[in-house]
Amino acid sequence: MTTATTATGTTRVPSPPSVPILRETITHTWYMTARQFRVFLRQPVYLVITLIQPVIWLFLFGQLFRDIAELPGFGAGTYLDYLIPGVVVMNAVSANMWAGMGILEEIERGTLNRFLVTPLRRSALVNANVVAQGCSTAFQSLVMVGLGKLAGAHYPGGFAGVLVLIVVASVLGTVFGAFSNAVGMVARERETVIALNTFLLLPLTFMSSAFMPPSRMPDWMREVARFNPLDWALTATRSAMRADPDWALVAERGAALVGLAAFAVWLSMRTFRAYRKSV
Amino acid sequence: MKHTERTAATVHDGRTPGHTGPAGTGAPAIEAHDLVKTYPVKGRPQGVRALAGLSLSVAPGTVFGLLGPNGAGKSTTVKILTTLAAADSGTARVAGHDVTRDPARVRRAIGVVAQRSGADPAATARENLILTGHLFGLRGREPGRRADHLLDRFGLTEAAHRPVRTYSGGMQRRLDVALGLVHHPEVLFLDEPTTGLDPEARADMWEEIGRLAGEGLSILLTTHYLDEADRLAARLAIVDHGRVVAEGAPEQLKSRLHGDAVHVDLLDPAGPEVREALARVPGIREITVEARAVHARADHGAAAVPEVLAALDHVGARVGAVTVARPSLDDVYLRHAGRRFDATNPAEAGGDAAPVEDAEVADASDTREGETR
Numbered sequence: 001m002t003t004a005t006t007a008t009g010t011t012r013v014p015s016p017p018s019v020p021i022l023r024e025t026i027t028h029t030w031y032m033t034a035r036q037f038r039v040f041l042r043q044p045v046y047l048v049i050t051l052i053q054p055v056i057w058l059f060l061f062g063q064l065f066r067d068i069a070e071l072p073g074f075g076a077g078t079y080l081d082y083l084i085p086g087v088v089v090m091n092a093v094s095a096n097m098w099a100g101m102g103i104l105e106e107i108e109r110g111t112l113n114r115f116l117v118t119p120l121r122r123s124a125l126v127n128a129n130v131v132a133q134g135c136s137t138a139f140q141s142l143v144m145v146g147l148g149k150l151a152g153a154h155y156p157g158g159f160a161g162v163l164v165l166i167v168v169a170s171v172l173g174t175v176f177g178a179f180s181n182a183v184g185m186v187a188r189e190r191e192t193v194i195a196l197n198t199f200l201l202l203p204l205t206f207m208s209s210a211f212m213p214p215s216r217m218p219d220w221m222r223e224v225a226r227f228n229p230l231d232w233a234l235t236a237t238r239s240a241m242r243a244d245p246d247w248a249l250v251a252e253r254g255a256a257l258v259g260l261a262a263f264a265v266w267l268s269m270r271t272f273r274a275y276r277k278s279v
Numbered sequence: 280m281k282h283t284e285r286t287a288a289t290v291h292d293g294r295t296p297g298h299t300g301p302a303g304t305g306a307p308a309i310e311a312h313d314l315v316k317t318y319p320v321k322g323r324p325q326g327v328r329a330l331a332g333l334s335l336s337v338a339p340g341t342v343f344g345l346l347g348p349n350g351a352g353k354s355t356t357v358k359i360l361t362t363l364a365a366a367d368s369g370t371a372r373v374a375g376h377d378v379t380r381d382p383a384r385v386r387r388a389i390g391v392v393a394q395r396s397g398a399d400p401a402a403t404a405r406e407n408l409i410l411t412g413h414l415f416g417l418r419g420r421e422p423g424r425r426a427d428h429l430l431d432r433f434g435l436t437e438a439a440h441r442p443v444r445t446y447s448g449g450m451q452r453r454l455d456v457a458l459g460l461v462h463h464p465e466v467l468f469l470d471e472p473t474t475g476l477d478p479e480a481r482a483d484m485w486e487e488i489g490r491l492a493g494e495g496l497s498i499l500l501t502t503h504y505l506d507e508a509d510r511l512a513a514r515l516a517i518v519d520h521g522r523v524v525a526e527g528a529p530e531q532l533k534s535r536l537h538g539d540a541v542h543v544d545l546l547d548p549a550g551p552e553v554r555e556a557l558a559r560v561p562g563i564r565e566i567t568v569e570a571r572a573v574h575a576r577a578d579h580g581a582a583a584v585p586e587v588l589a590a591l592d593h594v595g596a597r598v599g600a601v602t603v604a605r606p607s608l609d610d611v612y613l614r615h616a617g618r619r620f621d622a623t624n625p626a627e628a629g630g631d632a633a634p635v636e637d638a639e640v641a642d643a644s645d646t647r648e649g650e651t652r
Contacts, residue, residue: 024416031413039401042442110395114458117361117391118414119383278318279364 025121032120032128040136050095050136054144057087062151065211074213077154084148085165085237086210088141089230092169094201095140096133096177100184100193103129107188113279126269129181130174137173141166161241164250171257172233178264185271188278209234232256306375308466308497309337309360314369316355316521329355330366331521337466337499337514342492344512344529345501346608352521353501354394357470360499361391374465374497387415390459390467394474396451397458400444404435404454407443408461415462422461429457433487449480456487467491469500473507485511505608517615524615533606538562539580540604541587543573546597556590563587571599580605 040046062080069079106112115125145162149155155162184193205211207224208231214222225231236253239246316330330352337343345353358364360373362382371378374388398407405426412422430439433453443451452472459467469488473481488511492498502508508515509529516526525532541563545553548570557566557575562583565576577583580603591598 028414031410035399035402035406035410038406039399042401108395109400110393110397111399112397113363113393113395114391114397115414116363117386117389117393118411119386119416120414276363276365279358 021121024119025124025127028121028124029127029131032124033131036128036132037135040132050140051143053095054087054091054140055147057091058083058144058147058151061087061211068212071216074216078152080148080151080153081155082213083211084144084153085234085241088144088165088169089172089208089233089237090205090210091140091144092137092173092233093176093204093230094197095137096173096175097180097197097201098193099129099133099177100180100182101190103181103184104188104190104193107185112275122272123269125272126178126181126265129177129268130265133173133177134170137170138166141169155241156243157241157245161237161245164240164254165237168233168237168254168257171254171261172229174261175229175257175264178261178268181268182264182271185268185275204228204230207231209238229257229260306339307336307372308339308341309335309343309371309373309499311335311356311360311371312369314356314359314371315367316352316359316364317367329521330359330369332369333518333522334369335516335523335526337497339465339497340492340495341513342488342498342500342511344508344515345499345518346503346505346508346512346515346612347501347518348503351518353503353518354470355521356518357391357393357468357499357501361389361468362386387462388465390462390464392452392455392459392467392469392472394470396443396455398443398451398454401442403440403442404430404446404457405439407454407458411458411461417462425461429460433457447480448476449483452476452480452484453487456484460491464496466497466499469498471501471503473502473504505612509608517612519615525611529608532611533608534578535611538576538578539583539606541575541577541580541583542602542604543575543587543591544599544601545571545573545591546599547571549573549596552594553591553596556594556596557587560586560590577603 062083065083066079068074069077069082074082103112112125116122145155145165157164180193180197183196187193207221208228209217209225210230214225217225232253236250236257240250312334314330314333315328317326317328319326333352333356335343335345335356345356347353355364359366360371360378362378362385365379373385376384376388378385398404399410402410405423408426408429409422412425417425427436427439430436433456435450435454435457438446438450443454446454456469456472459469472488473484476484485507488498488500492511492513500508500511512529514526514528515532516523517532518524525535527535549568553573554566554568557563557573560583562578563575563586565574567574575587577587584601584603588598588601
């Protein structure tokens, strides 16, 4: 610390009204997303784990439930064909529902507060989480689809079907990521996030058509599944991945998911206001 | 309010560059009026009152110290002034902008160094600085240039491309200050900038704060270290239970006490005439006479010494030594908060409180030895 140059120089930061809000939101979202990717890529262990986990899902369930496809009323194809959307969707939920832990870490470290006292647009903070998580989910989903192909799975719906699977998984991931963020911001306790996730993941997964077609479910479970966003995602993707997709059904369930995701993101932004009261 | 315009630069042993900043505008850099803030707490329906009507005013281009123990309301004040938290009532303006009505302008005008670092540990120092530059609207090559300049200034150039998590406490703190300066703020908030630093890193930080003050920044510094406030702040406010209990320049605060302690060691045992002689000296009071020692208080101890000596000489008392002790901020704190400063801070027992206590114990034992000899 020998150079005693001045901190207050002549260059001035542009004044706020000169930058339109929308453009500022977009550039801020870009910078904050880039930050998350940089951190993600710099932790190779984390990167490897996020790839290994879906592989384990795929082969564990693939081996365990292989014979289910032979049950009467299951429908055509191998169990692996059936399983891939199930594992992709389950992974989208289980990977994103921990987002609240990330925000808690940022709060504890003081990072969130540091950003909140800069002109950073609040929405960019939430947007960056959505974009980064969405990209990460899409990437994981793509890896699973590729591995499934290697293991001999068929994708009769072709490229369009796979695209729907990946987009729907990312949107579902956004739903759970944003809800998890909101829970973390409001509860401010890791325990709450952990308890909620542990409580929710298995019932949500098994009360959907992830591993078992609705025709083989008990009646009450089939009723419950109709209100389960995981099941919306699975119904949409399974249809899109068939040789003869029912696009109206895909659009209907897809729209429901997008609506729910928008609500979750809105809720997540609202919690910043609650945070300001408690900080 | 009369601001004693003692510029911040004069309180740093002349180590800062001599020029003072553009303090001429006159409008306060920070003005808080009657801030009240209550936090909700489970099981306590009325919550916990962190601020109970806190007011303060910081003149531009000066260092203002907010001194008080943990939980006194210092950090809450900083959070409100930096737009992080909303006050229940009261108003505050920072750099001329209202924190409630115009938080966006306040955020562009302030740099904040919070208690917890907030730097991204997985990113490098340079990346942290560049991101901050981008968020403040710097474009093109400007963020990189600004980052390199600050890295150089804070002695972090060599470590610029290492992840922040590998940094020592002192380096991390220097980066925190650099992050607060990226956009040339008018007002800088330093919330306990030296807590947890080793003595060397602390001395570095003090020097840096002095330098910043010399460059004309207005600085609000919170600390629970008396020596830090005494050394760096041109004015300070003592905060206790969410309100300011005393405010002024450190010297003013100290001179508002009963005055300096004057101790006289006599060569012969004192007779009653000694007390009578001293009682006639103007400004001397609270006189206690022991066998060969006299203790008294004086408004201005050093100025009173010649008169004390003359009075003693007049009655034939031979003087061995005279000492005058200036009141410390600890005394000020004791007076205004009703308890000793370090006693309010048991969590910090391992920190700076310990040497102070040691010094007092040492003094006491010296006196005892003197008496028994």
